[in-house]
Amino acid sequence: MTPFNYLLAKDLEEASTLSQQHANSEFISGGTNLIDLMKENISKPDALIDINKISGINEIEELHDDGLRLGALVKNADTAYHPLVQKNYPLLSQAILAGASPQLRNMASNGGNLLQRTRCYYFYDTATPCNKREPGTGCSAIGGYNRIHAILGASENCIAVFPSDMCVALAALDARINIFGSDGTRTVAFADFHRLPGDTPDLDNNLKPGELITSIDLPAEGFEFHSSYLKLRDRTSYAFALVSVATALKIEDGIIKDARLALGGLAHRPWRDVKAEEFLKEKEPTAKNFSTAADIILRGAKGHEHNAFKIELARRAIIRNGLTAVN
Numbered sequence: 001m002t003p004f005n006y007l008l009a010k011d012l013e014e015a016s017t018l019s020q021q022h023a024n025s026e027f028i029s030g031g032t033n034l035i036d037l038m039k040e041n042i043s044k045p046d047a048l049i050d051i052n053k054i055s056g057i058n059e060i061e062e063l064h065d066d067g068l069r070l071g072a073l074v075k076n077a078d079t080a081y082h083p084l085v086q087k088n089y090p091l092l093s094q095a096i097l098a099g100a101s102p103q104l105r106n107m108a109s110n111g112g113n114l115l116q117r118t119r120c121y122y123f124y125d126t127a128t129p130c131n132k133r134e135p136g137t138g139c140s141a142i143g144g145y146n147r148i149h150a151i152l153g154a155s156e157n158c159i160a161v162f163p164s165d166m167c168v169a170l171a172a173l174d175a176r177i178n179i180f181g182s183d184g185t186r187t188v189a190f191a192d193f194h195r196l197p198g199d200t201p202d203l204d205n206n207l208k209p210g211e212l213i214t215s216i217d218l219p220a221e222g223f224e225f226h227s228s229y230l231k232l233r234d235r236t237s238y239a240f241a242l243v244s245v246a247t248a249l250k251i252e253d254g255i256i257k258d259a260r261l262a263l264g265g266l267a268h269r270p271w272r273d274v275k276a277e278e279f280l281k282e283k284e285p286t287a288k289n290f291s292t293a294a295d296i297i298l299r300g301a302k303g304h305e306h307n308a309f310k311i312e313l314a315r316r317a318i319i320r321n322g323l324t325a326v327n
Helices: 012-021 034-039 076-080 083-088 090-097 102-107 110-115 166-172 274-280 287-297 309-326
Strands: 005-008 025-028 047-050 060-062 068-071 176-181 184-189 212-218 227-232 243-252 255-264
Touching: 012 025, 012 047, 012 176, 012 212, 060 083, 068 083, 076 083, 076 090, 076 102, 076 110, 083 090, 090 166, 090 227, 090 243, 110 166, 110 212, 166 227, 166 243, 166 255, 227 309, 243 309, 255 274, 255 287, 255 309, 274 287, 287 309
Parallel strands: 005 047, 025 047
Antiparallel strands: 060 068, 068 212, 176 184, 176 212, 227 243, 243 255
16 A cells, blocks of 8 residues: 545535645545555555545435435445335345445445445456556456456446446436536436446546535435345355346336336446336236346347356346346
């Protein structure tokens, strides 16, 4: 770990200003991913800007439209166990509790969860080429051991996957992200926040320099009666998903009136396909219909030497979780 300066921001304006004054700086709240990156010499900031003392972004509050605002500094555990989240957004609670460990969930912040970086083996191995870590050097996972890597939305420059469980649920719920920066505040649809690798795999999201997440807004519709989160992994605790599925359904008289499907462990960001969701509308929630929706989602999926199994695994997971959400 390289030496760094520690700076404490008292408000959002000071945090943004400090970030612009120190071009090679990082915001820190829980630090559950950032400190690992620093220890491995992947992230080498010359300044850490502590935002934990900033007020107004550390609470969960109801919105006027009956939605819910999750403060960026609220811990993952506090979010998962919050009565309003458990009651109205059980999908989100399930997804959070499927991730990491209790100790990490007690430290990790909501905003930080959105910003965590890939767990690709080669990204963490500084002795190997990695376009995400060092653009232009190549992707060692392509042609290497790529069992955990992407089958959707990848590029010839990167096949890493995004590791968050919480974000898969947020994608399914159509959350919105509130951001503060030197130009003021802005709100971004969740689908527009994370990036696909393309030619710039080193860029994980669309935050601008000096910007930080202040909160996450959930819409009023939480699919509290028919939702489920399924995470398939190598062990049942403290492991990242090979495939995960967030399914949210609105069912009336045995017919699907609204459907949301988001997948994790398969792409550089949480993966949704609106065409599959549209297909399910006005259909019965049957294995056959979920199978067709899975085929729509997975069209164009490309497996590599060690991860082609993910395609069939994802198809079966979509069907299984769809049927689970119905009951």
